[in-house]
Amino acid sequence: MALRNTPTERQLRLGAELRKLREAGGLTVNEAGDVIGMGRVHLTHVENGRTAISAERIRTLCRTYGVTSSTYTEALVNLAEASGKGWWSDYRRQLPASALDLAELETEATCLRSYESLFLPGLFQVKGYTHAIFEASDAVSTDEEIEAAVRFRNERQRILTGDRPPEVHAVIHEAALHMRFGGADIMHQQLLHLVELAELPYVTIQIMPFTAVAVSALTTPFCHLTSHNGALETVLMEHPARSAYLHGEDEVAKYRHQFARLSDAALPAIDAAVIPVRHAARDSLGLVQHILYTLQGASA
CATH class of the missing domain: 3.30.870 (Endonuclease; Chain A)
Known part of the structure; x- marks a missing residue:
């Protein structure tokens, strides 16, 4: 999948939230990537809003990072699944x-x-x-x-x-x-x-x-x-x-x-x-x- 040259605010926000959660959980990019079967470079692109990530992987990362709010987790899933079209x-x-x-x-x-x-x-x-x-x-x-x-x-x-x-x-x-x-x-x-x-x-x-x-x-x-x-x-x-x-x-x-x-x-x-x-x-x-x-x- 080609990388996005100009991510939207929604895509940047999703990446920023995932990076914030990973850092709060004390995991490196390599460690978090291993949890979801994703390489360091790939996850870095996700956190920069330059490529997509599946809902399943988001939920797995949220559990790993210790997120307890299902509302927040589903908000991140919504950011990922939105088409951006309207x-x-x-x-x-x-x-x-x-x-x-x-x-x-x-x-x-x-x-x-x-x-x-x-x-x-x-x-x-x-x-x-x-x-x-x-x-x-x-x-x-x-x-x-x-x-x-x-x-x-x-x-x-x-x-x-x-x-x-x-x-x-x-x-x-x-x-x-x-x-x-x-x-x-x-x-x-x-x-x-x-x-x-x-x-x-x-x-x-x-x-x-x-x-x-x-x-x-x-x-x-x-x-x-x-x-x-x-x-x-x-x-x-x-x-x-x-x-x-x-x-x-x-x-x-x-x-x-x-x-x-x-x-x-x-x-x-x-x-x-x-x-x-x-x-x-x-x-x-x-x-x-x-x-x-x-x-x-x-x-x-």
């Missing part, structure tokens, strides 16, 4: 691999927690807002590339209306609500859509106000994803040059804690069911409504 495959020649990796990861996610400082989360964006972002971006240049990127982001949003939607919790800095991508009319449409999404029972949206205390406004945006029945966690740091996927236990714990701090500091979540006059204190919905009022005046 709706995102149609964009393989149009968009970078990092975008396809994110779409594949989101389809397996059971929980997404994100923090955004200048943009609204991609899963929440209306078409006009997304189009304006890509028009101003250096990541795409031609009209065809822009349209492909917009369609791709729109298709990603289907996980919110699918049969098994993930739990989504977003903390959005107030600055993102004032950035006028597409102008006042588009932003008015976008903020109304934000309120509509918050009505979904599995979507929680909080706004971090400029007045928040003890939380840096410069905190780097990130997304924390939980997948495979909670067995795997990933933190995505998106950058123009290259997105970074973090899954080390210490790294994940750091961002899990960071998100909890951000959520505690943010305003109470948008709840369109609460009658405005009964709001006991300033909340996320009240702030969004205030900005909507300002946008109405700007577009009048």
